[in-house]
Amino acid sequence: MTDTLDVNYDTLIPNNVGLSSDRRVLKALEKWHPGYINWWNDLIPERFQKSQVYLRTAVSVDPKGWAKFDYVKMPEYRWGVLLAPAVEGRKIPCGEHAGEPAWQEAPGEYRAMLRRLIVIQGDTEPASVEQQRFLGLTAPSLYDLRNLFQVNVEEGRHLWAMVYLLHKYFGADGREEADDLLRRRSGSEEAPRMLGAFNEATPDWLSFFMFTYFTDRDGKMQLESLAQSGFDPLSRTCRFMLTEEAHHMFVGETGVGRIIERTCAAMKEAGVEDPYEIDRVRALGVIDLPTIQKKLNLHYTLSLDLFGQEVSTNAANAFNAGIKGRYMEHRLEDDHKLVNDSYRVWGVENGALVQQTVPALTAINMRLRDDYTRDAAGGVARWNKIIEKAGVAFETKLPHEAFNRKIGVFAGKTFGPEGKLAGGAEYDASLKDWLPTKADGDFIQSLMKPCYEPGKYAGWIAPPKLGIDNKPGDFEYVQLHMA
């Protein structure tokens, strides 16, 4: 297999995996390609398909100068198959095969498990584009519109990355799975996407930013642990995807941060001191901080569900097989087998939260979720910095992990955001203070009016501190197609 840093643009599908000399896979992907383009064209409103968007495209997998920015119409975006450079002599990093040479082909005994992991990861990528398909119509600025489309085309590329693996390493089953990735639809009754959070609507831009911050961060953690896979093609694929994923984290964190910044500024200008004077704050045309907290509660807890059961044999098997590692496995200093180790997880006994000690091997999901929570807490602290700097007395925080859960030991239990078990009636009565209500959603929706003038921003969000690609404030990030 030829293996270069630079990307080959000779074939229909840009790649650095030597597709032009791999006729079988090239043909299979070219056959899959029209279905993908149809999926894209059906999804994104036509006006945006015809607009020129200032996007980055990966031109190399070398960290130096890996991407280039230019105007492109989205259907002409060069979605490609890009793997991070192979690490010579790479070893399987964990589990019973730790220390053996990494697999370059899918090992027979783990084939089904691997395929399943790749399909689940692949399923989330187009799902989020489906969830976000109408947001362009209400973009608060051309800058944000560009960021949305950047996220969308890169999720599209991540789908390609997973589809490549399915075609290349999993034969007829893989091809079938690849077709199914285009058949399922977010929110569909007949063929929904595989994971719950990816069937929820993303109705407004606050939801979008919360989604990219919290839910895409689950994606990041999953990619981080798949980047530790002993199956080398999967590891290399995920390592390169992480380079792009960083932008999605950025969109989420700064998006929420800019909304908070604008709300605080508007409150200060109008002399509103109490953040809980919700009607007064809303009258200023900005989103009140308690509502932002409720959105945070919702998206964080939905995302926690994505990590699955706290104690899981599937996760243990994947780790033990060496096909999915832990977050930063290569930095961890233990035997990477976890045969005799234990890990503490939350459990429920007689209605109370208790810490339980379980074999570390079965707590792989829990461990990744804890890493996720630490990672997610960083941005929340920085949002609080913005509030503090503005001189508003309010603090956003992550709710307790027992709150609002649908999966795992807390599923269906009536824990509040502080981690206290509430009585059924008390829980129902308090929900409106903990999670966004229909009225909250309607209010946010009422603010969602497009602002397409270069350099201008909707009144409920502050401009960014820096332009994309160092562009000036009034740069026309999207040249909208005029019908």
Next chain:
Amino acid sequence: MGELVKQHLIDPEICIRCHSCESACPIGAIEHDERNVVVKAEACNFCMSCIPVCPTGSIDNWRVVAKPYALADQYGWDELPAQGPAAANEDAIEATDATVAALLAEAHAGADGASRAPASAPKPTVNLYTPTKPIEATVQGNYRLTAESSGADVRHIILNFEGPFPVLEGQTLGVLAPGEDGRAHAPRLYSVSSPRDGERPGFYNVSITVKREPGGLCSNYVCDLRKGDKVKIAGPFGSTFLMPDDPQARLLMICTGTGAAPFRAFTMRRQRAVQRGGDMTLFFGARAPDSLPYFGPLNKIPHRVLRKHLVYSRIPGAPKEYVQDRLRVESEEIAEMLGDPRTHVYVCGLRGMEAGVEQAFVNIAESIGVSWTAMRDAMREEGRYHIETY
């Protein structure tokens, strides 16, 4: 004050702690704690591997300091400290090396005040390599641009760096000609004549335009370079003679001889971008067509992209014409451009052209009842008037 150093820092207010830079750094110069991501000043070798992977732009911060900020300082920051008085020469650091800074200050003196970059210009990288810590480039090509018979020997030199070299159109490179005692001579500055993505797009090679001066130590060294030769380069330098990154901006470019170098870069940059937006006008003076660098390629650029006024002072049988003469002939067009707040004026070439061009502007401004000095000063303050002469 001791020697100033340039320090790479990360803006904690903008950074989202994705740690992409840390993964990209080949030498482990970047680390983080629960709060911040920081750069070890003593380890960072300015290889720039971390710059493109950053999703936020927070990575691209530099301070010129007498004493580098320690890791403990950086871990404690909520925001980046401002550039201190250590290098407070107005708002832009053109170069930290004293010799180079003096050369640039002299070249920009014609604007009669501190130069400013166009507001929309991207932030340039300066002093990545210094005369004491240069980078080695390989000569990819050396082409003569003027006819043998013309009496002028102007060369187009293409340099290849291992990996990207972050240079913007209008910036200069310092060439360090080797001295006889093994030590390099003081740098000579040459404007780059290729756009930021390279002479060949995406290849990040850089071209310079050099005229052989009789007895000139560095120019003869450069003009005699052959393909494959290694050259020591300092730079990039210069943070004000830059093009606006605003597609609507209009460019009025006036040059003689090798002063065409930055304008070649400007024009190529614009031609490679999506074709729309503000117009470009070039006044270019030479003795005759065969001594005008880039005569052939220039003529291939369509008029609608670049309005060209090629002006000759030594055509047998024709009166001598200089750029300032042609400016006066085209005074209506010039006046219209000067009156447009989107116009940026650039003058580049031999020092001798300055006075003539200035006088032409005085006349043209008067013809529309405007004081040139006031107009020029306002344009300069807005980063729309730039002079580089030598």
